[in-house]
Amino acid sequence: MSIFSIKAMTEADLAAVAEVEQVIYEFPWTERNFGDSLRAGYDAHCMWIDHQLAAYLVMMRVVDEYHLLNLSVRADLQGHGYGRHLLQWGIGRAKGAGMDGMLLEVRPSNVAAKTLYETEGFKLIGVRKNYYPAREGREDALVLFKRFQDMGM
Numbered sequence: 520m521s522i523f524s525i526k527a528m529t530e531a532d533l534a535a536v537a538e539v540e541q542v543i544y545e546f547p548w549t550e551r552n553f554g555d556s557l558r559a560g561y562d563a564h565c566m567w568i569d570h571q572l573a574a575y576l577v578m579m580r581v582v583d584e585y586h587l588l589n590l591s592v593r594a595d596l597q598g599h600g601y602g603r604h605l606l607q608w609g610i611g612r613a614k615g616a617g618m619d620g621m622l623l624e625v626r627p628s629n630v631a632a633k634t635l636y637e638t639e640g641f642k643l644i645g646v647r648k649n650y651y652p653a654r655e656g657r658e659d660a661l662v663l664f665k666r667f668q669d670m671g672m
């Protein structure tokens with residue numbers, strides 16, 4: 520049986536996190552970006568399966584909302600429900616902290632992530648034009664929000 524855990528991200532995890540990140544994104548965060556997130560006090564957690572890094576989640580509290588800054592699953596583990604599990608865990612954590620909702624940005628081209636967020640009740644509330652770097656020029660960001668009290672809280 521696999522040993523499964525979700526723990527706060529620490530400095531000791533940064534190299535492993537950055538290694539996963541470089542594989543799965545065309546425009547990845549750097550190890551330094553993750554380190555800066557920890558030093559800024561962002562809410563960052565890693566999911567471990569059998570002591571191997573499987574996924575991670577970085578959220579930032581802004582007044583009464585959590586902003587989801589990074590949700591990532593190791594390439595060989597994608598499509599097995601870990602992303603949804605970690606997102607639901609993060610939503611539970613935000614609710615537990617008394618937040619009103621969760622905000623995030625996603626590329627329109629990221630069908631997997633977009634579908635995940637929509638099926639978790641996130642709604643489109645805006646578009647940030649030319650937000651992301653892209654292979655040719657820039658790509659817009661869809662801004663999605665999930666209000667917790669709408670979900671039977």
Ligand SMILES: CC(C)(COP(=O)(O)OP(=O)(O)OC[C@H]1O[C@@H](n2cnc3c(N)ncnc32)[C@H](O)[C@@H]1OP(=O)(O)O)[C@@H](O)C(=O)NCCC(=O)NCCS
Pocket residue numbers: 543544590591592593596597598599600601602603604624625626629630631632634635638
């Ligand atoms: C996006 C990501 C976090 C989703 O995590 P995951 O573990 O791969 O996804 P899950 O297995 O939990 O699937 C959750 C839902 O996402 C959608 N999904 C996942 N893979 C998909 C694919 N290849 N195509 C379309 N939809 C997909 C489905 O709706 C799925 O729900 P279902 O299995 O009930 O149909 C993960 O694929 C990832 O890290 N991708 C690269 C980094 C990234 O894009 N992060 C998000 C940035 S906003």
